[in-house]
Amino acid sequence: MKTALIIGSTGLIGSELLNLLLDSNDYLKVITFVKRDTGIKHPKLTQHIINFDKPETYKDLVVGDDFFCTIGTTIKKAGSKEAFRKVDFEYPRQFAAFALQNKVKQFLTISSLGADAKSGNFYLKTKGEIQDFLKDCNFESVSVLQPSLLLGNRTEFRLGEKVGAFFMKTLSFLFLGNLKKYKPIESETVAKALLKIAQTNNKGFKIYESDAIQEIGN
Template identity: 75%
Template sequence: MKTALITGSTGLIGSELVNLLLESNQYEKVIAFVKRDSGINNPKFVQHIINFDNPTTYQELVKGDDFFCTIGTTIKTAGSKEAFRKVDFEYPTQFAEMALKNKVKQFLIISSLGATESTGNFYLKTKAEVESFLKKMNFESISILRPSLLLGERKEFRLGEKIGGFFTKIFGFLFIGNLKKYKPIESKNVARALFEIAQKNTEGYTIYESDAIQEMVE
């Protein structure tokens, strides 16, 4: 039985993933790194309330088998590009460095559809820079998931996701062929794909586009 490590455990995908990990016989322990008490009461669940900006205080705690990085925000929520980059680039790369140093075998992370360093979109460029950073790291397995627009009940309101969900219900049949990967995807399906990929122990660096993620759980 394995030990799972997760950051972003209270988010849209992370919360779904934690439930899967706790219910699974594959994991004997689920360790979450959080800013505040998550309120989860389960004998398999261990949470470390940390100051993300002071990695020396928790780097020795990043020990296990599979690290799931589901942390993320938006520029609007973070308040600035600098604050956004701290959450979406600095924290994931910090955890990756600590995980590799502590001999964690797998690192799985949520990126975004359209991530590329050649874009002028700051959000997508940052996601691509994280991917490039991870590609240079010597984990046994690195899995990059690039979901399209996420559907699910967030604690925070995101107008774009609400609009996307509305139009998907009406025009979902249009997302076929080359457009299939742009179809909005349920957060619970992304969480399920993360879980399933971790059990495959695929060696090397693998990117999963949104349509592949959806097909994996159908």
């Protein structure tokens, strides 16, 4: 029986994943790292309320088997590019470093379709940079999931995503062949794929684009 660790457990994908992990017979313990008490109670759940900007206070707590990184924000929500980068690059990088030091075996993370460290788009560039960092880490397994536009019930309202999701879902029948990976995907499907991939005992570094995530998570 394994121990799962997760950051981003209150987000769109993370909240779905947390429920799956708590229900899974593969995990005896589930550890979350959060900014404030979520009020979630479960016999398998250990919740660490931390200051993400004080890594020395939690570095020894990152101990387990499988680390799931579902943390993420937007530049608009974060308020600046610098604040966005802190959430989407610095925090995952710090947790990955601690996980590696503490002998965590595999690291699974959510990225974005089109992520590339050489991209001219700051969002995709940042996502690509954390992917490159993880590729150089010596985990037994690193799995990077690159979903397309996410569908699901967010806690905050994002008008642009709502409009985009409506039109892309309406036109989803057009996403065939090489375009399949651009089809919108449910957050629950991504969470299920994360869990299934964690159970496959993969070795090395692997990227899963959205169409592969859809197939695995269904």
